[in-house]
Amino acid sequence: MPSEKKQTQHTERERETVEQEVDQELYEEAEAIKDDIDSLLDEIDEILEEDSEEFVENFIQRGGE
Amino acid sequence: MALIKVMGIETEYGITVKRSAEFDPVAASTLVVNSYKDRAKRQVAWDYEQENPLMDARGFQSEPSAPPPDEESSAVINDILTNGGRYYVDHAHPEYCTPECTNARDLLIYDKAGELILELSARIAEQTFDGQREIIIYKNNSDRKGHSYGCHENYLVDRRVPFQTLVDVMTPFLVTRQIFTGSGKVGAENGTEPCAYQISQRADFFETEVGLSTMVDRPIINTRDEPHADEKQYRRFHVIVGDANMAELSTYLKVGTTALVLQMVEDGLIGDEFKLRNPVAAIKQVSRDLTCKRPLELVSGRRMSAVQIQREFQQRAARFVESRKEESPYYAIEADVVQKWGEVLDKLEEDPMLLRQELDWVIKYSWLLAYQKRHGLSWDDHRVAMLDLQYHDIRPNVGIYHRLLKAGHVKRLVSEEAVIHAITNPPLDTRAYFRGLCLKRFASEIHAASWNSLIFDVDGKSLQKVPMPNPLRGTQELVGELMQRCRSAAELLQALEGGAPAGPSNG
Numbered sequence: 210m211p212s213e214k215k216q217t218q219h220t221e222r223e224r225e226t227v228e229q230e231v232d233q234e235l236y237e238e239a240e241a242i243k244d245d246i247d248s249l250l251d252e253i254d255e256i257l258e259e260d261s262e263e264f265v266e267n268f269i270q271r272g273g274e
Numbered sequence: 275m276a277l278i279k280v281m282g283i284e285t286e287y288g289i290t291v292k293r294s295a296e297f298d299p300v301a302a303s304t305l306v307v308n309s310y311k312d313r314a315k316r317q318v319a320w321d322y323e324q325e326n327p328l329m330d331a332r333g334f335q336s337e338p339s340a341p342p343p344d345e346e347s348s349a350v351i352n353d354i355l356t357n358g359g360r361y362y363v364d365h366a367h368p369e370y371c372t373p374e375c376t377n378a379r380d381l382l383i384y385d386k387a388g389e390l391i392l393e394l395s396a397r398i399a400e401q402t403f404d405g406q407r408e409i410i411i412y413k414n415n416s417d418r419k420g421h422s423y424g425c426h427e428n429y430l431v432d433r434r435v436p437f438q439t440l441v442d443v444m445t446p447f448l449v450t451r452q453i454f455t456g457s458g459k460v461g462a463e464n465g466t467e468p469c470a471y472q473i474s475q476r477a478d479f480f481e482t483e484v485g486l487s488t489m490v491d492r493p494i495i496n497t498r499d500e501p502h503a504d505e506k507q508y509r510r511f512h513v514i515v516g517d518a519n520m521a522e523l524s525t526y527l528k529v530g531t532t533a534l535v536l537q538m539v540e541d542g543l544i545g546d547e548f549k550l551r552n553p554v555a556a557i558k559q560v561s562r563d564l565t566c567k568r569p570l571e572l573v574s575g576r577r578m579s580a581v582q583i584q585r586e587f588q589q590r591a592a593r594f595v596e597s598r599k600e601e602s603p604y605y606a607i608e609a610d611v612v613q614k615w616g617e618v619l620d621k622l623e624e625d626p627m628l629l630r631q632e633l634d635w636v637i638k639y640s641w642l643l644a645y646q647k648r649h650g651l652s653w654d655d656h657r658v659a660m661l662d663l664q665y666h667d668i669r670p671n672v673g674i675y676h677r678l679l680k681a682g683h684v685k686r687l688v689s690e691e692a693v694i695h696a697i698t699n700p701p702l703d704t705r706a707y708f709r710g711l712c713l714k715r716f717a718s719e720i721h722a723a724s725w726n727s728l729i730f731d732v733d734g735k736s737l738q739k740v741p742m743p744n745p746l747r748g749t750q751e752l753v754g755e756l757m758q759r760c761r762s763a764a765e766l767l768q769a770l771e772g773g774a775p776a777g778p779s780n781g
Contacts, residue, residue: 256672261660271366273286273423274488
């Protein structure tokens, strides 16, 4: 049953191609998310209070409630 | 039968002034609160006669009450808002109380409106400065040096429910609900077990199971019982263990799930089967378990994780909500709360990081991890502490939560339009509607206000009090037409005196 075998091989090749495409898509998606996160981390670097050591140290509240 | 849950949130905000040599938190808070005017009319005093913070839910009065502040001075630091809420200085913090709401969606919207009110007033207040100093307001609960300030929830509960039943059911519920209500915190405080990061801002501060105090020796179940409503029908269930939340889903589930559990208690559908062996230790253990899976010991001998205990509550609530499909006016919101509650528990079970765009403690945790990784920082680095604090900064341009929101990394539940509308408009279905509209229309003729009354001064000679003991009267449905018809406060009072059937004080 050579034709059947051929068929199977064909399907496998197709599947591999599809898998590669999916992998590529996932990879691109992951890269996009990574870029997005990187640019947000850049933003955080920009907006985080500059004198953070002193700032955090001096942030003292009175108890409330 | 379960009562409609009339509820509200009161939040004390953290405050500091940048580049100020002598920062005085009381002066700064007063400046911020006084800067906000949603009425260009005279100040309305707060009527302290109605307040008795020492009344204990267990049925006794605890210590002699201190005299209330005199009306003259309270007017300076108090503002009743046209949205029916209250805005004032409490100790050394600006505090915003939402108006009374009947459902989680409205309460979320009014809680978020509070953030905008604080932000608006801080920017106005800054204009009186030299242009250098900056007021920064934080919606959090701790300075990470052992000082905590609260975000309290209030629910009106049927007085016929024995207080001990509330304690038995609500203690394990409140201890375990942190897994979705927590705002996240770097490190430990108050002499508790050290940790790198924990789920709750508040858990470290709870030292006892039941009590009246909110400032020292804090109890998981607070017994303060001031319903600000008919005391024969209602008791107040005052929740002080909650964190102030930035994330909308955290607030929505916090109040939505708690209201449902209280209703189930009223209907006798849940008992003491989840009582914990050591709630005070458990509240800290749950806060430190970022997997949400470590088992807790129950009095019954069972061992269950926080997620498992919450799932028991959620499954009962799902059946409860369906059973009331025809009778509950808030069925759609309740069904949504139960569904989201279930989805959150599924994700917490699978991997809490799946909620990195939805729950405060997970959002903050995921960004702290990313930031640490980028710069190779340890948990005790000051930049990590700064990021933790700045997550709660309410300024839209530099607050970390707000930046993530703007960048689409945080999910919303309600629209910005609805929140803006709620700054100056009351909810329609509680007495807050009557209060807010009277403030809007007749502010110059209102002498004083409290949660359950308005005192009018129409002719400058005599005062007239309109009591509002029923929080579900004074709604748009009942007084909307009357409010539209009356062109003056005098006309309104006359109509109410004439026994307008829908008046806020009837029933």
